[in-house]
Amino acid sequence: MRFQLSDDQRALKGGVRELLERRFGREALRAAVDAPGRLDRALWRALGEAGFFALRLPEADGGVGLGLPEAVLAFEEAGRALLPGPLVATHLAAGAVPGAATGETVVTAVDGELVEWLDAADVVRGGTSGAAPLRSLDPLTPLHRVPGPAPTDPVASLLTAAEQLGTAVRVQELAVQHARTREQFGRPIGAFQAVKHLCADLLVRAETARVAVYAAALTGDPADIAAARLLADEAAVRGARDCLQVHGGMGFTWESDVHLHLKRAWVRARRGGGNTESEELLAAGLAV
Known part of the structure; x- marks a missing residue:
């Protein structure tokens, strides 16, 4: 099986990389490292305006109307840039949580035994009773541990x-x-x-x-x-x-x-x- 990207998919991938290089280059990365636990709301809204969180949301609901392959390409670029924040949870909440699709609402979720960015999020999906702060290896990802594993999407x-x-x-x-x-x-x-x-x-x-x-x-x-x-x-x-x-x-x-x-x-x-x-x-x- 061959996986040749279409012209539109290559353009999407290139567009996300260009956006991240412009809004979250090395200087911004280092500034984020120096301010652990602080989420850049302006960057989050910029991602929302670009359609990052609404990629798979139907156009009739205000989304981009693309599929899972396109979301994978966008998240690959986010990983390449070390973009911080609960990106996956906010993306999955688009259409279900008001403001998630546009980046106005930051959503996090219990994922396994961990929850990321618990204090910075506006909405938390999943039970966080008994959540305890956990020292994170990654200065860009504050963590809490929750008792008992949660189902994985x-x-x-x-x-x-x-x-x-x-x-x-x-x-x-x-x-x-x-x-x-x-x-x-x-x-x-x-x-x-x-x-x-x-x-x-x-x-x-x-x-x-x-x-x-x-x-x-x-x-x-x-x-x-x-x-x-x-x-x-x-x-x-x-x-x-x-x-x-x-x-x-x-x-x-x-x-x-x-x-x-x-x-x-x-x-x-x-x-x-x-x-x-x-x-x-x-x-x-x-x-x-």
Whole structure:
């Protein structure tokens, strides 16, 4: 099966990337890191005006009227840019919660045993009784733990996989860029076999995850979504770790963005539909 994007899909993907580069470039990313827990409401409304949250809402209801494949492309770009906030929950609430589609209302939801951005959200979907603050690895994602797991929405898991795919693609780009420009012993480090292998592995994992995520967006099958989530989580987490290795000691510094991608990938992997849940779903399907 081939997954060639249409001209409209490529334009959508490019438009979302352009919007995020303009409204959430590196300077804005670093400002967000320095102000943990504060959600940029102006950016949220800009996303709403661009139709990010209303992509799958029918045109008759004021939405864009596109499908799950297009939402996956948009969330891939959001993951690539490390865009903070409860994006998945607000997107899924469009049409059900007033103001969610336009970005006027920030919606979060209990996802597995975690809820993100609980204090900053206007609306919380799911029970949060007994929620306790949890120290987050990711400075851009405040977390609370809730007692007992919540049911996982397959679409939420797929959109999380799309965000992970965006991170996997971005860290592969960062690793290759660094390997081409950083020199040791008078040569770019990308000329050394060990670095070549790391970059090749980054590419293979990212492209394998891409095919799985795009396929799951087309079929909507829970088993396909589970497989895509597993591959995307691995591509993001292992990819970010390998990117750190390519950067060497520089990658571990606070000034580098690589550690932010790794921390976000770790946090996303703990959302509902993560490793154990997806593995069990796939195992149950194979046992039939």
